[in-house]
Amino acid sequence: MINSQKPLLDVKNLRKYFPVRSGPLRRVSAHVKAVDDVSFDVKQGEILGLVGESGCGKSTIARVLIRLIDPDAGEIHFQDMDVVKASGREMKALRRRMQIVFQDPWASLNPRMNIQDAIAFNLLAHQFPKKDALEKVWEGLDNVGLNPAQFGLRYPHELSGGQRQRVNIARALVLDPQLLLLDEPVSSLDKSIQAQVLNLLGELREALGLTYIFISHDLHVVGYLSDRVAVMYLGKVVELAETNELYNKPLHPYTQALLGSVPTMNPHQRSTQPPLTGDPPSPIAPPSGCRFRTRCKHAMEVCAQVEPPLQEAEAGRLVACHLYGEGEHANASESSPAGAGDESLG
Amino acid sequence: MSEEIREEAQVRSRVLEGLDLPKPMAYWHQVWWRFRKDKIGLASAGIIVIVVLLSVLAPWISPYAMDYGPVSNRLANPFSEGHILGTDEQGRDMVTRLLHGGRNSLIAGVVPVFIAFTIGTLLGIIAGFAGSNLNTLIMRIVDIFYAFPAILLAIAIAGALGPGLSNTLIALSVVYTPRVIRIAESVTVQAKGFDFVEAARASGASDIHIIRSHILPNVLSPVLVYNSTLVSISILAAAGLGFLGLGIAAPHAEWGRMLNDLRQSIYVNTWVPILPGVAIFITAMAFNLVSDAVRDAMDVRL
Numbered sequence: 241m242i243n244s245q246k247p248l249l250d251v252k253n254l255r256k257y258f259p260v261r262s263g264p265l266r267r268v269s270a271h272v273k274a275v276d277d278v279s280f281d282v283k284q285g286e287i288l289g290l291v292g293e294s295g296c297g298k299s300t301i302a303r304v305l306i307r308l309i310d311p312d313a314g315e316i317h318f319q320d321m322d323v324v325k326a327s328g329r330e331m332k333a334l335r336r337r338m339q340i341v342f343q344d345p346w347a348s349l350n351p352r353m354n355i356q357d358a359i360a361f362n363l364l365a366h367q368f369p370k371k372d373a374l375e376k377v378w379e380g381l382d383n384v385g386l387n388p389a390q391f392g393l394r395y396p397h398e399l400s401g402g403q404r405q406r407v408n409i410a411r412a413l414v415l416d417p418q419l420l421l422l423d424e425p426v427s428s429l430d431k432s433i434q435a436q437v438l439n440l441l442g443e444l445r446e447a448l449g450l451t452y453i454f455i456s457h458d459l460h461v462v463g464y465l466s467d468r469v470a471v472m473y474l475g476k477v478v479e480l481a482e483t484n485e486l487y488n489k490p491l492h493p494y495t496q497a498l499l500g501s502v503p504t505m506n507p508h509q510r511s512t513q514p515p516l517t518g519d520p521p522s523p524i525a526p527p528s529g530c531r532f533r534t535r536c537k538h539a540m541e542v543c544a545q546v547e548p549p550l551q552e553a554e555a556g557r558l559v560a561c562h563l564y565g566e567g568e569h570a571n572a573s574e575s576s577p578a579g580a581g582d583e584s585l586g
Numbered sequence: 587m588s589e590e591i592r593e594e595a596q597v598r599s600r601v602l603e604g605l606d607l608p609k610p611m612a613y614w615h616q617v618w619w620r621f622r623k624d625k626i627g628l629a630s631a632g633i634i635v636i637v638v639l640l641s642v643l644a645p646w647i648s649p650y651a652m653d654y655g656p657v658s659n660r661l662a663n664p665f666s667e668g669h670i671l672g673t674d675e676q677g678r679d680m681v682t683r684l685l686h687g688g689r690n691s692l693i694a695g696v697v698p699v700f701i702a703f704t705i706g707t708l709l710g711i712i713a714g715f716a717g718s719n720l721n722t723l724i725m726r727i728v729d730i731f732y733a734f735p736a737i738l739l740a741i742a743i744a745g746a747l748g749p750g751l752s753n754t755l756i757a758l759s760v761v762y763t764p765r766v767i768r769i770a771e772s773v774t775v776q777a778k779g780f781d782f783v784e785a786a787r788a789s790g791a792s793d794i795h796i797i798r799s800h801i802l803p804n805v806l807s808p809v810l811v812y813n814s815t816l817v818s819i820s821i822l823a824a825a826g827l828g829f830l831g832l833g834i835a836a837p838h839a840e841w842g843r844m845l846n847d848l849r850q851s852i853y854v855n856t857w858v859p860i861l862p863g864v865a866i867f868i869t870a871m872a873f874n875l876v877s878d879a880v881r882d883a884m885d886v887r888l
Contacts, residue, residue, distance in 0.1 A: 304785075306788050308784055308787060332790040333789075333790075335788060335789060335790035336790065337791075339788065339789070340785065340788045342781045342784065343781075344781055347782065348683075348780075348781035348782050349782055350782045350800050350803075352803045352804065352884075352885075353800075353803075358782075361786065361789070361792070362786075362789040362790075362796075363784070365789050365790055365792070365795055366789075366790060394592055408785070411785070411789075415789070485661055522710075581777065
């Protein structure tokens with residue numbers, strides 16, 4: 241499924257710091273390092289999962305990718321287009337090809353606009369001929385499993401959360417984009433509805449040949465659809481690997497801790513690892529060296545001094561951890577905790 | 587693979603085309619449809635129409651000339667001979683005075699509010715949507731106006747421009763516009779933060795398109811409600827200016843001015859001085875109720 245052609249989306253060294261203003265003159269006193277030097281790529285037809293605790297910069301990445309927020313540094317290439325340097329006109333063309341679905345289905349639809357108009361809005365924003373718009377809207381509603389005759393004229397408050405999220409997906413897809421950014425699309429839905437929406441997303445991807453960036457804090461949800469998963473911690477990608485490999489054999493201690501904290505019904509599969517304690521440190525003043533070291537049980541001296549680069553630990557697996565580094569730290573990987581993941585997820 | 591699904595969707599939507607579907611009602615059509623069901627709002631709208639008609643037709647339907655009145659017959663009770671609502675402190679017929687007064691009062695009540703509504707909403711949305719420097723510029727200017735009490739500011743402006751109805755209108759417009767700007771700005775800033783506005787931006791829609799479809803409908807209802815309360819305040823403020831000699835000049839009638847003039851006579855005749863107050867009350871109340879009804883009708887959730 242994943243072909244080795246030029247990636248659809250290529251992100252290099254992306255950085256976004258939000259200024260923190262304080263004092264009577266509202267001077268910039270510090271920065272929240274929401275996204276700090278993040279690089280990844282997404283191939284045509286692939287689903288890249290982006291997982292991490294709240295506040296780790298997942299949503300910021302989605303908003304930066306579609307330029308709702310401008311990045312401070314870094315490069316984003318979407319096919320042949322430079323997203324960061326795109327002019328207003330280019331950005332408009334780009335947004336036809338790249339769309340976003342937000343987390344909160346209650347806030348993401350205008351309460352004063354009926355479903356049909358809400359979806360048609362996106363078409364009309366791109367000067368789509370009015371007479372054809374309605375048919376396109378109906379087609380879109382049909383695609384997400386909503387009967388257009390039944391739902392087209394309803395208002396958002398008459399719909400359930402799952403139905404609203406379907407409308408949001410239909411709205412994002414009505415312009416026939418290639419890449420869909422899904423920012424926690426199912427996080428605010430019931431478990432049973434989550435499954436329906438996830439299946440719908442899977443079907444749509446197959447049917448329309450879409451590429452997704454799937455953002456969630458829920459490992460189950462991310463693992464269900466994604467081909468590859470990037471784990472984020474405090475604005476950094478700490479591990480990036482194919483889904484199966486990552487779930488079966490997590491390398492980074494943070495990934496292991498995350499997987500260990502996933503509740504399971506099977507007592508034999510329960511994690512023997514102690515769960516991760518405490519909150520992530522403030523992204524305003526992240527720890528020196530490795531950002532995870534304050535909560536990492538394998539923390540070494542080097543972790544406080546040197547920031548581990550995201551590098552290939554095994555074929556196709558990127559990890560940012562000194563346990564898997566080369567040279568003098570290589571011996572550390574013998575006491576590698578890699579087995580812990582095997583136990584916990586069998 | 588995707589081609590097949592697309593084709594199927596095409597076919598399916600063609601099937602749908604054949605179905606007899608309800609035609610989408612235009613937004614304002616729906617608002618009117620909901621407004622019609624609100625009996626109180628409808629009755630209030632009727633009152634406003636009647637008041638406006640009576641005022642417009644005042645010169646033709648008044649029983650006496652606007653400034654005719656023998657002083658010998660002053661402060662006659664209502665239902666006295668020839669004067670259904672009695673006479674004022676100069677013996678002028680109250681029906682005539684109230685009808686003529688309605689013209690000026692309605693103009694003084696509605697025109698400044700309309701000007702404030704138009705300019706205030708526009709500037710408020712611009713300030714709220716643009717943010718940063720433009721917002722600071724507009725809102726700090728608004729703050730300057732806020733530093734003066736409303737009526738003092740109106741007196742100062744009217745005093746500088748000189749007496750007369752048009753100067754009263756200008757003075758009151760200047761007083762009310764900053765208030766509307768502030769409300770429109772705060773609602774716009776709030777609406778701008780909603781995900782659906784973000785989604786609209788992400789869809790590539792232009793700012794004007796977003797403002798028209800997403801911001802304006804959400805800003806309009808709180809602004810409309812505020813403006814409707816301003817109508818009655820504006821009628822009274824115009825009366826206050828008239829009292830100070832900055833409003834409408836003497837022989838001309840105006841409800842607020844009539845109220846002020848008759849105030850001293852309230853111990854001589856209780857009923858006549860109440861009448862202009864009743865006229866102001868009914869008109870102001872009708873405006874408030876209509877605006878409540880319009881706000882409810884504009885809210886699709888109700």
